[in-house]
Amino acid sequence: MSAARTRRDGSKRQEILTAATERFGRDGYEDTRWADIAADVGVGATALYHYFESKQHCLFVIMDDAIQDFGSRFADITARDGADPVRALVGVLRDCFELSELDIQRNRLLVAEQGLLGGRRTSPREEQARQAARARARDLEFAWASFLSGAMQQGAIPRNDPRLLSRAILGLYNSVWQWYRPNGIVELDAVAAFFIGRILAMIGLPPEVQVPLVA
Amino acid sequence: MSAARTRRDGSKRQEILTAATERFGRDGYEDTRWADIAADVGVGATALYHYFESKQHCLFVIMDDAIQDFGSRFADITARDGADPVRALVGVLRDCFELSELDIQRNRLLVAEQGLLGGRRTSPREEQARQAARARARDLEFAWASFLSGAMQQGAIPRNDPRLLSRAILGLYNSVWQWYRPNGIVELDAVAAFFIGRILAMIGLPPEVQVPLVA
Numbered sequence: 001m002s003a004a005r006t007r008r009d010g011s012k013r014q015e016i017l018t019a020a021t022e023r024f025g026r027d028g029y030e031d032t033r034w035a036d037i038a039a040d041v042g043v044g045a046t047a048l049y050h051y052f053e054s055k056q057h058c059l060f061v062i063m064d065d066a067i068q069d070f071g072s073r074f075a076d077i078t079a080r081d082g083a084d085p086v087r088a089l090v091g092v093l094r095d096c097f098e099l100s101e102l103d104i105q106r107n108r109l110l111v112a113e114q115g116l117l118g119g120r121r122t123s124p125r126e127e128q129a130r131q132a133a134r135a136r137a138r139d140l141e142f143a144w145a146s147f148l149s150g151a152m153q154q155g156a157i158p159r160n161d162p163r164l165l166s167r168a169i170l171g172l173y174n175s176v177w178q179w180y181r182p183n184g185i186v187e188l189d190a191v192a193a194f195f196i197g198r199i200l201a202m203i204g205l206p207p208e209v210q211v212p213l214v215a
Numbered sequence: 216m217s218a219a220r221t222r223r224d225g226s227k228r229q230e231i232l233t234a235a236t237e238r239f240g241r242d243g244y245e246d247t248r249w250a251d252i253a254a255d256v257g258v259g260a261t262a263l264y265h266y267f268e269s270k271q272h273c274l275f276v277i278m279d280d281a282i283q284d285f286g287s288r289f290a291d292i293t294a295r296d297g298a299d300p301v302r303a304l305v306g307v308l309r310d311c312f313e314l315s316e317l318d319i320q321r322n323r324l325l326v327a328e329q330g331l332l333g334g335r336r337t338s339p340r341e342e343q344a345r346q347a348a349r350a351r352a353r354d355l356e357f358a359w360a361s362f363l364s365g366a367m368q369q370g371a372i373p374r375n376d377p378r379l380l381s382r383a384i385l386g387l388y389n390s391v392w393q394w395y396r397p398n399g400i401v402e403l404d405a406v407a408a409f410f411i412g413r414i415l416a417m418i419g420l421p422p423e424v425q426v427p428l429v430a
Contacts, residue, residue, distance in 0.1 A: 115244065118327065119245055160409075161409060174390065175386020175390060176382075176386070201416055
């Protein structure tokens with residue numbers, strides 16, 4: 001495959017992922033037909049199959065990409081601010097709320113359809129994509145637990161079970177995308193300030209530490 | 216309809232709901248066939264239709280029942296301990312983790328399939344059940360927000376946005392059922408103690424208040 005062909009393939013693949021994320025977000029995953037996505041990007045069903053076997057396969061790849069993004073941003077910020085765990089923590093939490101509309105739709109999809117990640121698929125391509133997304137989610141949870149464990153050892157945050165605390169932080173963050181709607185009553189900035197403050201409180205940082213960091 | 220017939224109908228309906236909850240929890244909602252549930256309770260597809268139009272209709276009723284249970288237990292405990300909001304709060308949170316295996320499967324289902332509650336149905340019976348479950352969820356959230364608002368006015372918990380705080384509490388609680396498995400590595404009692412402590416911290420109660428209440 002030539003370099004030009006690879007690039008074309010890559011950008012068409014990205015176009016399909018974007019169109020699918022918008023469709024799933026707008027019409028719901030269940031109610032979106034795979035053929036509608038093909039029409040959105042102007043490719044036939046056969047060409048679409050070159051990239052994704054099915055709507056389900058495409059969904060798993062969208063989820064995997066979303067979790068990978070969270071993971072690489074988490075790694076960058078914690079590496080940069082590693083010497084000051086509380087600063088790194090606040091940086092990561094702020095970053096988690098700096099989202100485009102497409103990012104928000106992707107988060108909503110990740111949360112609404114996470115049940116599908118639990119069910120084994122008979123198609124090898126779908127099953128491979130499902131397992132990849134699950135492994136990525138486990139890696140992210142492990143990165144959080146390692147970071148929290150280090151912060152506890154340094155005395156920067158109160159000691160607690162780092163694995164359960166990671167799950168609590170990720171669970172609380174994910175829950176936002178169950179109800180948050182762009183252009184809804186509550187602005188994203190207000191939601192971010194509230195949830196960052198509550199996550200810091202949940203971790204056990206006292207209010208006098210939380211307030212200046214969040215403001 | 217005679218009283219005896221109503222009772223038989225009621226218990227058969229309950230049998231179907233229990234069998235469906237177990238099937239959905241064990242095999243996954245997507246992978247469960249409606250016919251398997253009929254076979255489990257020993258009724259034909261036509262008789263099953265008397266109670267539920269479809270697998271989806273049955274799922275919405277299971278979700279509605281689960282949320283209704285949470286709501287009535289919340290109302291009972293907060294009415295009983297109304298004079299002491301922190302005591303009522305701890306009572307409600309403890310009660311939320313006193314669960315049978317079937318309750319746990321119902322919670323898992325509620326969380327894994329909540330995306331389906333967002334999508335309008337074309338069948339009137341399904342759509343009615345979907346809207347009933349959504350209304351019930353809004354009522355529960357409103358009951359929590361009213362309770363928290365009252366507790367803030369009494370000075371029992373720090374002031375904050377009661378609606379966002381309700382969503383944070385419910386979101387954090389619901390997140391447990393995404394990963395908790397009966398007979399898994401972490402015991403339910405340990406999960407309960409951890410999450411009740413973290414919810415109290417998130418609400419802003421100081422550690423010295425949290426510890427004796429949870430222990």
